[in-house]
Amino acid sequence: MSLLTIGTVAFDTIETPYGKAERIVGGACTYISYAASYFIDQINLSAIVGADFPASEIEALKARGVNLEGLAIKEDGLSFFWEGKYHLNMNSRDTITTDLNVLADFDPVLPESYKSSAYVMLGNLTPAIQKKVLDQLDGSQKLIAMDTMNFWMDIAMEELKEVISRVDLLTINDEEARQLSGEYSLVRAAQKIFEMGPKFLVIKKGEHGALLFHKNDIFFAPAMPLAEVFDPTGAGDTFAGGMLGYLAKSDDVSFENMKRALIYGSAMASFCVEKFGIEALKNLSQEQINERMKQFSLLVHYTL
Amino acid sequence: MSLLTIGTVAFDTIETPYGKAERIVGGACTYISYAASYFIDQINLSAIVGADFPASEIEALKARGVNLEGLAIKEDGLSFFWEGKYHLNMNSRDTITTDLNVLADFDPVLPESYKSSAYVMLGNLTPAIQKKVLDQLDGSQKLIAMDTMNFWMDIAMEELKEVISRVDLLTINDEEARQLSGEYSLVRAAQKIFEMGPKFLVIKKGEHGALLFHKNDIFFAPAMPLAEVFDPTGAGDTFAGGMLGYLAKSDDVSFENMKRALIYGSAMASFCVEKFGIEALKNLSQEQINERMKQFSLLVHYTL
Numbered sequence: 129m130s131l132l133t134i135g136t137v138a139f140d141t142i143e144t145p146y147g148k149a150e151r152i153v154g155g156a157c158t159y160i161s162y163a164a165s166y167f168i169d170q171i172n173l174s175a176i177v178g179a180d181f182p183a184s185e186i187e188a189l190k191a192r193g194v195n196l197e198g199l200a201i202k203e204d205g206l207s208f209f210w211e212g213k214y215h216l217n218m219n220s221r222d223t224i225t226t227d228l229n230v231l232a233d234f235d236p237v238l239p240e241s242y243k244s245s246a247y248v249m250l251g252n253l254t255p256a257i258q259k260k261v262l263d264q265l266d267g268s269q270k271l272i273a274m275d276t277m278n279f280w281m282d283i284a285m286e287e288l289k290e291v292i293s294r295v296d297l298l299t300i301n302d303e304e305a306r307q308l309s310g311e312y313s314l315v316r317a318a319q320k321i322f323e324m325g326p327k328f329l330v331i332k333k334g335e336h337g338a339l340l341f342h343k344n345d346i347f348f349a350p351a352m353p354l355a356e357v358f359d360p361t362g363a364g365d366t367f368a369g370g371m372l373g374y375l376a377k378s379d380d381v382s383f384e385n386m387k388r389a390l391i392y393g394s395a396m397a398s399f400c401v402e403k404f405g406i407e408a409l410k411n412l413s414q415e416q417i418n419e420r421m422k423q424f425s426l427l428v429h430y431t432l
Numbered sequence: 433m434s435l436l437t438i439g440t441v442a443f444d445t446i447e448t449p450y451g452k453a454e455r456i457v458g459g460a461c462t463y464i465s466y467a468a469s470y471f472i473d474q475i476n477l478s479a480i481v482g483a484d485f486p487a488s489e490i491e492a493l494k495a496r497g498v499n500l501e502g503l504a505i506k507e508d509g510l511s512f513f514w515e516g517k518y519h520l521n522m523n524s525r526d527t528i529t530t531d532l533n534v535l536a537d538f539d540p541v542l543p544e545s546y547k548s549s550a551y552v553m554l555g556n557l558t559p560a561i562q563k564k565v566l567d568q569l570d571g572s573q574k575l576i577a578m579d580t581m582n583f584w585m586d587i588a589m590e591e592l593k594e595v596i597s598r599v600d601l602l603t604i605n606d607e608e609a610r611q612l613s614g615e616y617s618l619v620r621a622a623q624k625i626f627e628m629g630p631k632f633l634v635i636k637k638g639e640h641g642a643l644l645f646h647k648n649d650i651f652f653a654p655a656m657p658l659a660e661v662f663d664p665t666g667a668g669d670t671f672a673g674g675m676l677g678y679l680a681k682s683d684d685v686s687f688e689n690m691k692r693a694l695i696y697g698s699a700m701a702s703f704c705v706e707k708f709g710i711e712a713l714k715n716l717s718q719e720q721i722n723e724r725m726k727q728f729s730l731l732v733h734y735t736l
Contacts, residue, residue, distance in 0.1 A: 216616065312520065315659040336640040339657060348731050350652045353643060355619040387734040421736065427652050428732045430691040432725065 129270065130170035131376040132242055133160045133369070134261050135251020136231060137175040137199070138208035141224075142404065145216055146358050152405040153185050155208065156251030156275065159362035161194045162409040163369025163396040164249075166417060167377040169193035172242040174261065176234045178205040188410065197239045205230035218360050219334055238264045247376040249368055250274035250295070255287040262294050271381050273297035273372055275364070281307050293325035296381075299368050301332045314339060315346070328386065330371070332364050340390050342383050349390035350427060352398035352420070359404045363397040366409065370396030395420040433574065434474035435680040436546055437464045437673070438565050439555020440535060441479040441503070442512035444709060445528075449520055450662050456709040457489050459512065460555030460579065463666035465498045466713040467673025467700040468553075470721060471681040473497035476546040478565065480538045482509040492714065501543045509534035522664050523638055542568045551680040553672055554578035554599070559591040566598050575685050577601035577676055579668070585611050597629035600685075603672050605636045618643060619650070632690065634675070636668050644694050646687050653694035654731055656702035656724070663708045667701045670713065674700030699724045 135157030142149050157175045164171055171194045179201065190196060211225035234257060243266045250258045252275045262272070272295045280288045281304065292298055292308075298321060306312055309320035318329050318341035329341040335357070337350040371393035378385055398420060399408045439461030446453050461479045468475050475498045483505065494500060515529035538561060547570045554562045556579045566576070576599045584592045585608065596602055596612075602625060610616055613624035622633050622645035633645040639661070641654040675697035682689055702724060703712045 313659055313661070315657050333640065336637065337654075346657055346731055347734070348654045348657070350641075350654070353619050353650055353652070355617050357617070384734075388736060391734060391736075425736070427650055430651070430688075430695060432692060432695075432729070 129168070129246035129376045129379045130172060130244075131164055131168060131247040131249060131372055132172045132174065132238075132245035132261075133157050133164065133249050133251065134174040134236060134258075135160060135253055135275075135365070136208050137173075137177050137181070138210060139180075140209075140361060140405065141211040142359055142361050143213040144218065144359050145214065146356070147404070149359070149404040151209075153182075154210070154362060154405055156253075156362075156365040158189075158406055159365035159400065159409070160249050160251055160369035160372070161189060162192060162406055163366040163393075163400070164373030164376070165192035165194060166396070166412060166414075167370070167373030167392070170376075171195060172198060172239075172245050174198035174236045174238060174242065176200040176202060176230050176236075178207040178230045179203045181207045198236070198242055200234075200236075202230045202233070205233070212361070214360065218357050236261055236264075244268050246270045246379070247372055248272040249372045250291075251365060251368075252277050255280055255284050255291045258291045259287070262291065270379065271296045271375060273299060273368065275299045275368055276304070278304050278307055289324060292321075295326055297328040297330065298326045299330040299332060299364070301334070301364070305329070305331050330390070332367065334360070334363070338367065338390060338394065340386055342386070345383055347383070347387045347390065349387075349394045350424070351394060352423060352427065354398065354402065357401045360401050361405065363400050366400040367393040367397040369393075391421065391424050395424060433472070433550035433680045433683045434476060434548075435468055435472060435551040435553065435676055436476045436478065436542075436549035436565075437461050437468065437553050437555065437676075438478040438540060438562075439464060439557055439579075439669070440512050441477075441481050441485070442514060442535075443484075444513075444665060445515040446663055446665050446708060447517040448522065448663050449518065450660070451708070453663070453708040455513075457486075458514070458666060458709055460666075460669040462493075462710060463669035463704065463713070464553050464555055464673035464676070465493060466496060466710055467670040467697075467704070468677030468680070469496035469498060470700070470716060470718075471674070471677030471696070474680075475499060476502060476543075476549050478502035478540045478542060478546065480504040480506060480534050480540075482511040482534045483507045485511045499545075502540070502546055504538075504540075506534045506537070509537070516665070518664065522661055540565055540568075548572050550574045550683070551676055552576040553676045555669060555672075556581050559584055559588050559595045562595045563591070566595065574683065575600045575679060577603060577672065579603045579672055580608070582608050582611055593628060596625075599630055601632040601634065602630045603634040603636060603668070605638070605668070609633070609635050634694070636671065638664065638667070642671065642694060642698065644690055646690070649687055651687070651691045651694060653691075653698045654728070655698060656727060656731065658702065658706065661705045664705050665709065667704050670704040671697040671701040673697075695725065695728050699728060
């Protein structure tokens with residue numbers, strides 16, 4: 129089935145304890161699309177870049193089967209730019225620069241062929257833009273998922289809640305789940321968030337894995353313990369891209385299948401963090417993914 | 433098989449966001465013994481208390497089948513006392529009072545019948561005391577496990593390393609694993625710690641679960657997501673007690689069986705935190721434990 133991905137396509141300058149990468153390609157929509165491309169070839173990307181975005185990177189996305197009809201290229205603008213520096217523990221980071229550039233004018237107009245995408249992944253953007261995308265869909269979607277962040281909870285909570293009320297699956301981190309719900313316990317937070325609309329909630333905990341909530345069911349997907357985490361940038365988006373890509377491929381939104389989707393998401397994220405930026409996501413083989421999935425099975429499965 | 437448990441038997445005053453409990457019974461050895469008592473009835477406890485320790489609490493331990501021949505009662509002394517206050521997130525706490533009292537003179541002399549205990553759990557104590565216990569064992573042990581903490585790494589690292597070199601299984605938390613090994617990555621930390629002697633390493637991550645390392649194998653046991661965590665005190669010791677109790681019962685130290693032991697440990701810890709102190713561990717039924725084990729299976733198992 130088809131997957132609509134929307135979010136930033138951007139440049140990042142990233143410093144981690146392992147080194148620094150200057151102006152490499154990043155952005156939520158980029159990570160989501162690359163991760164999903166290992167599962168499906170009907171990825172409808174909607175994003176905006178400036179004239180500075182390299183043609184070679186556009187070709188690389190196309191080569192992964194990503195449909196770029198919805199990629200706006202603003203010839204007189206610069207692409208969104210983010211610069212961040214990670215702390216030694218890699219769990220926290222300082223934002224050094226955020227240049228919105230062309231993102232300030234992003235007014236996504238979906239191509240006709242995008243409007244019936246069966247699956248949708250709304251990457252982290254202003255709630256107003258996420259809402260505009262929802263308004264253009266034809267209503268035939270099997271599952272609509274969205275990501276967001278604490279920043280929008282701070283400055284646009286009501287508008288954010290309106291968007292949340294219209295999606296099936298919300299992916300946020302543990303602190304965001306607490307802020308959104310006002311509950312410290314993640315179990316209670318999930319129940320509060322279900323009252324806001326979504327039927328599924330994924331709480332991302334970075335190196336501590338991710339929790340899937342649905343009604344009274346809970347599933348836990350660990351993060352793979354790795355000898356080296358080079359760069360955590362994009363891991364959450366890669367997780368979401370792998371998850372939605374698998375869901376679109378299998379076209380099954382049962383809780384049992386969502387479990388598998390979470391593990392595929394964790395597997396894709398485990399590759400992402402092993403190199404800078406999207407580097408690790410450009411040339412994975414199906415064998416590498418299968419091998420990582422086996423490692424996940426060994427990591428958590430036991431018999432009584 | 434038999435299990436030797438050694439550590440503190442004490443009073444705790446605990447304040448959490450849910451309330452305050454004054455001078456309730458606590459101590460690593462207490463939690464370990466209660467948790468293990470749901471698996472085996474040959475628990476050989478070695479600890480020291482003062483005259484203030486209630487006879488009713490001694491009877492309660494006996495009623496759980498715990499052998500108290502090795503419990504020294506110092507008639508002119510007071511029991512070890514700890515007072516702590518948890519922060520809102522329950523992951524960190526401030527120690528308000530630590531009164532060593534009789535613990536300052538603890539010189540464990542193992543009863544003859546203890547020396548051949550097949551399994552040993554050395555609770556967190558000074559490395560010097562842990563060493564004295566090891567020196568009295570008859571060498572027939574199947575598995576010796578120990579817990580420790582950052583405090584001993586700060587003030588007695590060399591002595592601690594000597595004890596670590598003599599045990600099979602070390603249980604510490606993630607920050608302690610990093611401090612002990614000098615490695616930030618837990619995967620690398622485990623390899624460094626194996627070079628120090630232990631064949632098995634359990635890294636406890638509190639609400640984020642626990643990792644078991646052995647050679648190049650890794651297993652992850654989650655913590656059960658709970659609607660309410662009342663009091664995290666003793667969760668790590670309860671985890672260790674459940675794990676060692678199950679190992680002693682099954683008498684199998686293969687990696688596959690260790691996995692099960694970790695899940696039993698997590699299950700026991702999940703009960704512990706639902707009430708203050710040892711309250712939840714006093715009267716569990718086998719059905720409650722089986723039910724919780726089923727919940728763990730639902731939490732992590734998936735099929736591809």
